[in-house]
């Protein structure tokens with residue numbers, strides 16, 4: 001098997017987890033060995049860090065926020081991602097480094113060069129083979145996410161912040177068109193799954 005590292009990016013409520021679960025079922029049905037994980041989280045350390053990051057009661061400044069995400073990411077790369085890829089699996093990761101560049105860079109205004117340099121350290125340069133960007137009007141995404149219950153710390157940020165995040169994601173995709181698959185997340189889950197499968201299937205050895 002050829003290892004394949006796939007990430008899912010986009011705003012809250014875009015449908016990342018939904019599309020990822022659909023793809024995982026499809027891979028399972030075809031007997032393709034795969035690992036499903038997420039950021040922040042995916043490891044015992046990452047899960048603890050996730051609780052801190054999403055806690056609405058905490059104020060976290062932009063730089064420590066980025067460093068917490070990076071800590072979770074660095075652990076995930078070493079404990080989960082690299083070993084799964086070494087086994088030749090397809091790895092599906094719900095958010096990864098592009099989220100930090102969009103949220104803490106474009107959204108919070110941290111320097112893009114600094115974030116890129118620290119991200120290279122945290123990930124050891126591990127970059128996705130394919131990144132699915134689910135692009136959606138943030139108001140629509142937040143309304144979808146609100147149906148899940150109490151908003152977490154990031155869902156509570158204002159709409160202007162989420163608009164900058166969206167623009168940040170689109171700028172990343174424009175810079176690396178060969179890595180990104182940008183999908184209009186306002187479409188039906190089934191249609192999104194078909195579009196992704198069309199791109200992915202030829203790449204599964």
Ligand SMILES: Nc1ncnc2c1ncn2[C@@H]1O[C@H](COP(=O)(O)OP(=O)(O)O)[C@@H](O)[C@H]1O
Nearest residue numbers: 011012013014015016017018144185187188189
């Ligand atoms: N393509 C879609 N169209 C409409 N609603 C969707 C779509 N994908 C997911 N949803 C719904 O939107 C909500 C958020 O989806 P989710 O997959 O949890 O988003 P994310 O993981 O990106 O935050 C869920 O209630 C889900 O059922």
Ligand SMILES: [Mg+2]
Nearest residue numbers: 016017018094
């Ligand atoms: Mg999700």
